[in-house]
Amino acid sequence: MRLCPQELGDRILAAKYADVKEEKEVEEQPVYLDAQECAIPGLELHQSFVSEEVEQELLAEVEDGCWETLARRRVQHFGYRFEYWARNVDINKPIRPLPPTAQRVLQRLEQLLGVQFDQLTVNEYNPGVGLSSHIDTHSAFTGPIVSLSLAGPCVMELRRGGVHRPLHLPPRSLLVLAGEARLAWHHYIPHRRADTIGGRRVPRASRRVSFTFRKVRGYPCDCSWPECCDSQGGGMPPTRMSLAVQAGAPQPSTAAATMPAHTGCMGVEPQRLQQPSAEQHGIEACNGESASGSQPEAEQQRSTAGSSCVPRAPEASLSALELSGSAVDQSDEHLERMEARYVHNVYDIIATHFSATRFAIWPKVKAFLQSLPPGAMLADVGCGNGKYFGVRPDIAVLGSDRSPNLAETAARRLRPTATAAVPGPLARCDVGVADGLHLPYRSGALDAVVCIAVLHHIASAARRVRLLAELARVLRPGGRALVTVWASQQEEPAKLAKWEPIPSTTGDQEGVQRGDYFVPWHIPLHRVEAAAAAARTVAASQAYSTDRPDLSRGTPNGAVQHSPTESLNSTGECKSVSSAGADDAAKSATQPGVAGVLSTAEGAFADGRIDRAKGTVVFKRYYHLFDEHELDSLVLQVPGVCITDSFYDKSNWCVVYQKAPQTL
Numbered sequence: 307m308r309l310c311p312q313e314l315g316d317r318i319l320a321a322k323y324a325d326v327k328e329e330k331e332v333e334e335q336p337v338y339l340d341a342q343e344c345a346i347p348g349l350e351l352h353q354s355f356v357s358e359e360v361e362q363e364l365l366a367e368v369e370d371g372c373w374e375t376l377a378r379r380r381v382q383h384f385g386y387r388f389e390y391w392a393r394n395v396d397i398n399k400p401i402r403p404l405p406p407t408a409q410r411v412l413q414r415l416e417q418l419l420g421v422q423f424d425q426l427t428v429n430e431y432n433p434g435v436g437l438s439s440h441i442d443t444h445s446a447f448t449g450p451i452v453s454l455s456l457a458g459p460c461v462m463e464l465r466r467g468g469v470h471r472p473l474h475l476p477p478r479s480l481l482v483l484a485g486e487a488r489l490a491w492h493h494y495i496p497h498r499r500a501d502t503i504g505g506r507r508v509p510r511a512s513r514r515v516s517f518t519f520r521k522v523r524g525y526p527c528d529c530s531w532p533e534c535c536d537s538q539g540g541g542m543p544p545t546r547m548s549l550a551v552q553a554g555a556p557q558p559s560t561a562a563a564t565m566p567a568h569t570g571c572m573g574v575e576p577q578r579l580q581q582p583s584a585e586q587h588g589i590e591a592c593n594g595e596s597a598s599g600s601q602p603e604a605e606q607q608r609s610t611a612g613s614s615c616v617p618r619a620p621e622a623s624l625s626a627l628e629l630s631g632s633a634v635d636q637s638d639e640h641l642e643r644m645e646a647r648y649v650h651n652v653y654d655i656i657a658t659h660f661s662a663t664r665f666a667i668w669p670k671v672k673a674f675l676q677s678l679p680p681g682a683m684l685a686d687v688g689c690g691n692g693k694y695f696g697v698r699p700d701i702a703v704l705g706s707d708r709s710p711n712l713a714e715t716a717a718r719r720l721r722p723t724a725t726a727a728v729p730g731p732l733a734r735c736d737v738g739v740a741d742g743l744h745l746p747y748r749s750g751a752l753d754a755v756v757c758i759a760v761l762h763h764i765a766s767a768a769r770r771v772r773l774l775a776e777l778a779r780v781l782r783p784g785g786r787a788l789v790t791v792w793a794s795q796q797e798e799p800a801k802l803a804k805w806e807p808i809p810s811t812t813g814d815q816e817g818v819q820r821g822d823y824f825v826p827w828h829i830p831l832h833r834v835e836a837a838a839a840a841a842r843t844v845a846a847s848q849a850y851s852t853d854r855p856d857l858s859r860g861t862p863n864g865a866v867q868h869s870p871t872e873s874l875n876s877t878g879e880c881k882s883v884s885s886a887g888a889d890d891a892a893k894s895a896t897q898p899g900v901a902g903v904l905s906t907a908e909g910a911f912a913d914g915r916i917d918r919a920k921g922t923v924v925f926k927r928y929y930h931l932f933d934e935h936e937l938d939s940l941v942l943q944v945p946g947v948c949i950t951d952s953f954y955d956k957s958n959w960c961v962v963y964q965k966a967p968q969t970l
């Protein structure tokens with residue numbers, strides 16, 4: 307189904323009205339003052355958990371920290387960063403430790419709950435600002451989640467299957483969500499300026515600051531609520547839920563949020579795609595999602611008042627940015643992490659299996675290669691397994707890939723084998739590991755570049771333009787580049803329906819899908835590297851097994867002992883998993899409750915999910931699907947090039963552009 311921007315907007319509006327109605331109904335619910343009255347297993351409220359003195363210390367400790375500004379509220383993370391677009395943390399990337407007073411609170415929490423929390427999110431809500439209804443991603447955190455309310459009060463609703471239980475959270479109280487309350491009930495803070503408590507209208511006079519303590523998990527969840535559990539195929543898609551939205555205009559419905567966006571608006575001026583620099587905003591480096599571009603003026607000032615760190619794109623350009631692609635108002639560091647986790651890491655793990663499925667020589671690429679003169683110098687950027695290296699034995703090819711394991715699969719083609727000990731036609735090839743945004747080649751050195759199915763893994767429009775510009779940099783004047791990307795117009799729409807849309811997390815477009823997807827890659831469990839990957843996934847639990855008796859109980863017989871970093875060697879093959887060991891590992895991966903085999907969580911890769919129905923380990927890959935003209939519009943933003951061909955072929959948009967011949 308192809309929708310024009312107007313139709314898309316109408317659907318979102320319709321969804322918003324539905325939500326407003328729902329909010330009014332909800333407002334009439336009586337507010338509970340006592341958690342026990344809510345009668346939700348696992349829900350506790352501890353009044354006056356900290357003294358006023360500690361409250362002030364905690365607030366002072368974070369006041370001048372580096373806040374990130376979300377759509378309507380500010381946040382800070384400690385221990386591990388919570389990535390809103392993924393609704394998850396990266397357990398391999400610990401960040402700054404918790405501040406000292408918060409560390410003291412940790413000790414009290416350990417006494418109370420027997421849990422060593424290691425992640426803290428500080429949320430600041432101004433009056434009128436709330437929190438979208440959500441369940442914290444199961445695979446992200448283990449055990450209970452606790453939230454300490456400071457400064458102002460709020461009402462938090464616990465919601466499950468149409469049942470709403472609003473609970474008053476006074477300042478200095480500690481909310482504990484454990485068991486069913488944590489795993490099966492949504493929590494939600496209505497976007498209101500006043501709450502009706504005990505029949506009395508109580509204005510939210512001041513901001514509320516919450517300290518939410520969680521313990522990161524790093525292995526799949528196997529709880530009893532599969533419908534709410536992302537590890538078991540349930541739960542909400544990433545980014546759907548947690549960001550605050552405008553008061554009275556909550557986020558669009560799932561239907562709207564998962565609709566493909568065909569904006570048809572690609573005439574974005576080049577300078578608009580530049581990230582506003584920190585200097586322009588007078589701020590220190592700070593990753594943040596830009597505030598909504600469409601908040602009423604007064605609202606905006608309120609929601610960002612006192613903010614020490616407010617990255618914001620200029621209003622006019624924000625909408626252009628939003629329309630131009632995805633995630634463009636997020637800093638590069640954030641985008642790089644996303645690419646690292648959902649592209650580079652995944653391809654490193656799936657390299658051998660992926661490579662085995664990539665052999666078809668695509669006629670359009672072949673035709674481009676055949677158009678090159680003998681002796682031409684070609685860069686194959688994102689060469690994967692190097693399947694195009696042999697097409698023209700009479701040209702020189704510089705292959706590169708960002709994934710070392712994929713680059714290794716290409717390098718293997720170049721090594722003399724037992725049957726062909728003499729270097730053959732591929733002797734003119736060279737392979738290395740390189741980032742397409744920083745190619746290790748001299749400017750103007752090459753006659754041609756191919757960049758096949760790579761650009762759609764780059765996580766923002768601005769970065770995509772940078773990649774295209776980098777390809778142009780290495781071309782000689784008159785040299786040509788062929789770039790292909792996946793199209794949102796897939797020839798098999800059924801495929802697209804199986805991919806997981808990633809809605810926007812920013813601004814007034816929040817929840818709207820703009821061509822970003824997680825596309826699964828399944829590795830059959832019987833494959834050696836699947837076993838290794840599964841072992842890594844499951845076995846990350848080992849290091850966290852103190853609160854997972856069910857996982858640590860069943861030590862697998864004859865399990866392979868190796869560290870996660872050893873589980874895949876640089877060739878993408880399983881180094882320390884012998885085939886017998888691999889069987890064990892595969893078996894352990896398919897047996898719920900059986901521990902994996904690693905001794906440390908270092909390097910553990912938690913993103914692989916076991917799909918028992920398919921008998922696979924499934925990994926998510928980030929893709930941006932391109933609309934018609936979108937690729938061309940990006941190329942047009944690269945100075946000094948012109949488009950010589952542009953076409954659609956087999957679910958891909960393709961462009962050939964040429965570096966302007968030298969003028970004297």
Ligand SMILES: O=C(O)CCC(=O)C(=O)O
Nearest residue numbers: 427429442453493516518
């Ligand atoms: O502000 C709170 O108390 C809850 C915050 C929360 O639920 C979250 O960050 O996931």
Ligand SMILES: [Fe+2]
Nearest residue numbers: 440441442493
């Ligand atoms: Fe939450």
Ligand SMILES: [Zn+2]
Nearest residue numbers: 444527529535
């Ligand atoms: Zn779960």
